[in-house]
Amino acid sequence: MRRLAAVLVLVGLTLLGLATPAVAHNSLVGSNPADKATVRSSPSNIELTFDQPVQKGDGLNTISVAGPSNTGWKTGPVNVASNVVSASLDELGPAGAYRISYRIVSADGHPVSGELEFTLANAGSGTSTTTATAEEQDGGLPIWVWIVGAVVVLGAGLTVAMRIGGKQPR
Ligand SMILES: [Cu+2]
Numbered sequence: 800m801r802r803l804a805a806v807l808v809l810v811g812l813t814l815l816g817l818a819t820p821a822v823a824h825n826s827l828v829g830s831n832p833a834d835k836a837t838v839r840s841s842p843s844n845i846e847l848t849f850d851q852p853v854q855k856g857d858g859l860n861t862i863s864v865a866g867p868s869n870t871g872w873k874t875g876p877v878n879v880a881s882n883v884v885s886a887s888l889d890e891l892g893p894a895g896a897y898r899i900s901y902r903i904v905s906a907d908g909h910p911v912s913g914e915l916e917f918t919l920a921n922a923g924s925g926t927s928t929t930t931a932t933a934e935e936q937d938g939g940l941p942i943w944v945w946i947v948g949a950v951v952v953l954g955a956g957l958t959v960a961m962r963i964g965g966k967q968p969r
Pocket residue numbers: 820823824905907908909
C-alpha cells in the first residue's frame with residue numbers, strides 16, 4: 800500500500816512536470832508565411848507571432864531558413880516587437896520545400912524552438928549561403944544526455960573489468 804502511494808505521488812509529480820512548460824512557455828500562434836503554405840514568390844520577411852511577449856536581447860532569438868538539398872538562406876537581424884519576432888529574408892532560389900527554424904526566449908526565460916515549412920512555387924534568383932545550418936546540431940542534445948551516456952559507458956567498462964577479473968583463477 801505504501802509503495803502504491805509512492806508510485807502515485809511520483810506519477811503525479813511527473814505529470815505536473817510535463818504539464819507546467821506548456822502553460823508557462825510561449826507558443827507560436829501564427830506566422831508569415833504560414834506553416835505548410837505555398838507562396839508564389841520568395842517572401843522578403845519572416846514573421847512569427849507568439850501568445851506572449853518574447854525577450855529581447857542580442858543573439859537571444861534566432862531564425863534560420865533551409866531550402867532544398869539542405870541549402871541555407873540568408874536572413875537579416877532578428878527583431879522583437881512584443882510577441883512578434885521577425886527577420887528579413889534575402890531572395891530564395893529553387894522552387895521547392897523550405898524550412899524555417901526558430902529559437903526564441905520565452906517571457907518566463909526558457910528557450911523555445913520549433914520549425915515551420917513552406918513551399919516556394921516559383922524559383923527566385925537568390926543563391927544559398929551555406930549547406931546545412933549549424934544551428935540545428937548545437938541545439939540537439941542537452942548536457943544531461945552526455946552525462947548519462949558517460950555513466951553508462953563507465954558502468955559497462957567496470958562490469959567488463961570485473962568479469963575479466965573474476966574469470967582469472969589466480
Ligand atoms: Cu518555462
